[in-house]
Amino acid sequence: MTHQREELPLFPLKVVLFPGNILPLHIFEERYRLMIRYCLEEESNFGVILIKKGSEVDDQTEPYNVGTAVRIIESDTMDDGRMNIITAGQYRFQIKNITNQTPYLVATTDILNPGPPPDQHRLSVLMTRVSELYNTYEDLLSETIPDWEIPKNVPQTPFHLGCHIATRLQITLIEKQRLLEVLAVDQLLMQEIKILRYEIQRRQATVIAERKFKAIPTSETPFWKNNSLN
Known part of the structure; x- marks a missing residue:
């Protein structure tokens, strides 16, 4: 596979950004x-x-080897710079x-493309399955995380759907980085199916436990003040 090479200024952050997603930034360092x-x-x-x-x-920050190139779509400079x-x-x-290295990192980079498309039937099956799991996952997040908002618009192309799901997953940065480094679209969707299955089971267990806890009747009188225990 051939790659297009380019020079890129780098902004190392405690974030994993995927193509197609928006990232607001506050720039204060000179x-x-x-x-x-x-x-x-x-x-x-x-x-x-x-x-x-x-x-x-x-x-002396050391970044991972794979990141996402971004385009500035809006900017506002304050009076203090x-x-x-x-x-x-x-x-x-x-x-x-x-x-x-100074004043900021600049690197020679290769642009990473998703690669040749996989078998269309296989891709269609993966898209259907990952979409079903993702919808279930979002519903569970809305039950377990206060003020969680389910997005109205979800990408429909395989690669950008995979990037969208990876962004929404409530997993560690290292796990997100591993997903970012998966080049083949079908492999990305397969990895997300595995993660979604696990996360759904975990969230469902949380919901069941919370419902059972809420269903336990409580006495207006604390048990340690209940005379019937004496």
Whole structure:
């Protein structure tokens, strides 16, 4: 498989972003103000990538190798130089080598494409199954997480549906990173089916336990004050 190569400024964060998803950012560090100004002037993308070691304000941060290139779709600069921007995930990339460390990371990257489409019948079966599980999962989340909102619009293409589900899954960042690194669309959907089955069972157990707890009758008089126990 051939890859298109490009230079990308990098923004290591404690977040895993998938193509097709929106990420708002507040830019306060001077080095990233410089980076965002460069991207705005040059109409350039930059890469959002999960931190492997270090922190968001660490000069020696080590990122994972695979991230998502983003495009700035809105920006607002405050009087003190801080910025609020809204970015949209475009495509995945893989770092080949870091070409610049200061004032911010720049890397030579390969654009990662989903690859050749799998068998259409197989893909259709996977799409149907993952969609059914995802709908059940969202319903359970709305029961177990206060103010959880179920999205009205869900992507219908296999790759972007997979990216949408990966974003919505309430799993660890490392688990999300593993999904981001899955290139084949059918493999991504298969991994999500496994995760959804497990998460649904776990959430269902939580719902059942909460319902049973609420169904237990309570006495107006605390048991330790109940004279019938004496």
